Amino acid sequence: xxxxxxxxxxxxxxxxxxxxxxxxxxxxxxxxxxxxxxxxxxxxxxxxxxxxxxxxxxxxxxxxxxxxxxxxxxxxxxxxxxxxxxxxxxxxxxxxxxxxxxxxxxxxxxxxxxxxxxxxxxxxxxxxxxx
Numbered sequence: 001x002x003x004x005x006x007x008x009x010x011x012x013x014x015x016x017x018x019x020x021x022x023x024x025x026x027x028x029x030x031x032x033x034x035x036x037x038x039x040x041x042x043x044x045x046x047x048x049x050x051x052x053x054x055x056x057x058x059x060x061x062x063x064x065x066x067x068x069x070x071x072x073x074x075x076x077x078x079x080x081x082x083x084x085x086x087x088x089x090x091x092x093x094x095x096x097x098x099x100x101x102x103x104x105x106x107x108x109x110x111x112x113x114x115x116x117x118x119x120x121x122x123x124x125x126x127x128x129x130x131x
Contacts, residue, residue: 092100
């Protein structure tokens with residue numbers, strides 16, 4: 001395996017100097033692999049550019065959506081919620097419903113009792129009436 005030669009750092013973008021090291025024979029498939037890596041690198045760069053553009057577009061769309069929600073949808077939702085709360089305040093509570101039922105049953109019992117009382121009194125009133 002070749003070793004990196006110690007010395008001054010190479011300039012930006014330059015490969016480090018590698019000693020020959022007397023390594024193995026020439027690999028004819030190396031150029032094809034390097035070409036494939038370069039092609040894949042270019043495809044990756046292109047894909048990243050498309051992703052960056054899509055993210056930028058989505059950022060703008062999300063910003064617009066947030067503005068629309070803030071300016072239009074949220075006030076409408078708040079207004080509808082206030083209407084619902086107002087309607088709920090008008091509906092009777094459970095205690096009020098129970099009180100209404102007690103009043104209705106009491107009135108029914110009172111009328112039933114009064115009707116029975118009058119039914120008992122009516123025959124005596126009819127028999128004592130002049131003929």
